[in-house]
Amino acid sequence: MEVPAGSMAVYLLLSCFVATSYGVYFSSLNETLIVTATHAKDQVLKAGEAQITVTWRFNQTYKAGTDSAYKTVKVKLCYAPISQKDRSWRKTEDRLKKDKTCPHKIVARPYAASNNSFTWTIEKDIPTGVYFVRAYALDAQDQEVAYGQTTNGAKSTNLFNVQAITGRHVSLDIASVCFSAFSVVSLAGFFYMEKRKGKASQQK
Numbered sequence: 001m002e003v004p005a006g007s008m009a010v011y012l013l014l015s016c017f018v019a020t021s022y023g024v025y026f027s028s029l030n031e032t033l034i035v036t037a038t039h040a041k042d043q044v045l046k047a048g049e050a051q052i053t054v055t056w057r058f059n060q061t062y063k064a065g066t067d068s069a070y071k072t073v074k075v076k077l078c079y080a081p082i083s084q085k086d087r088s089w090r091k092t093e094d095r096l097k098k099d100k101t102c103p104h105k106i107v108a109r110p111y112a113a114s115n116n117s118f119t120w121t122i123e124k125d126i127p128t129g130v131y132f133v134r135a136y137a138l139d140a141q142d143q144e145v146a147y148g149q150t151t152n153g154a155k156s157t158n159l160f161n162v163q164a165i166t167g168r169h170v171s172l173d174i175a176s177v178c179f180s181a182f183s184v185v186s187l188a189g190f191f192y193m194e195k196r197k198g199k200a201s202q203q204k
């Protein structure tokens with residue numbers, strides 16, 4: 001494979017950053033947040049339509065002050081093991097920088113110990129799959145320091161199914177993107193022709 005020298009340099013630079021940055025391991029985090037997700041029961045949730053209401057709070061059985069460094073909470077949609085199978089690009093890695101379990105951001109909010117709720121319409125680009133919700137508590141340096149999730153440690157309970165927007169919708173979306181690209185190009189062409197015509201008539 002040919003790699004242009006420029007992008008190689010960028011890649012090396014990035015690898016250096018990743019290598020030197022402080023690595024946080026999921027297994028080192030405590031599950032101090034209680035996270036729930038409510039949605040329509042016993043049915044497949046449709047991307048672009050269905051809603052999930054996520055709530056999160058500090059688990060009071062942990063000592064008061066355990067959460068003193070928490071600054072932000074980042075809530076994410078995560079793949080259950082069955083939707084990761086044979087898909088290395090969704091692989092779970094203990095080192096969070098490399099972890100691909102939770103690629104879809106739902107919301108980020110300043111940390112509060114209680115009364116947190118957010119209703120999310122499942123975004124149109126979410127693929128069909130089996131999911132759960134996880135929230136990370138981040139400190140002032142944006143490092144993960146704790147988490148909570150709607151499922152158990154084995155990621156086998158309280159999972160839900162999302163169905164992607166059907167192929168027809170997707171191809172319609174693609175068609176409309178192509179169409180607007182076409183309009184821009186033809187408009188530009190039209191102006192160019194008009195300008196040339198204008199110049200040609202001035203020269204007469």
Ligand SMILES: *[C@@H]1O[C@H](CO)[C@@H](O)[C@H](O)[C@H]1NC(C)=O
Nearest residue numbers: 028029030031066144145146
């Ligand atoms: C998790 O909890 C243990 C025991 O309370 C504590 O020693 C440890 O520092 C905590 N880990 C993190 C990342 O806060």
Ligand SMILES: *[C@@H]1O[C@H](CO)[C@@H](O)[C@H](O)[C@H]1NC(C)=O
Nearest residue numbers: 031032033034059060061062
């Ligand atoms: C709160 O944390 C304790 C200790 O880890 C745990 O046993 C308990 O199940 C948690 N509570 C909830 C509601 O998750």
Ligand SMILES: *[C@@H]1O[C@H](CO)[C@@H](O)[C@H](O)[C@H]1NC(C)=O
Nearest residue numbers: 057058112113114115116117
């Ligand atoms: C949580 O919300 C309820 C109802 O809105 C309110 O009465 C309560 O004081 C709030 N608690 C905190 C800790 O903000």
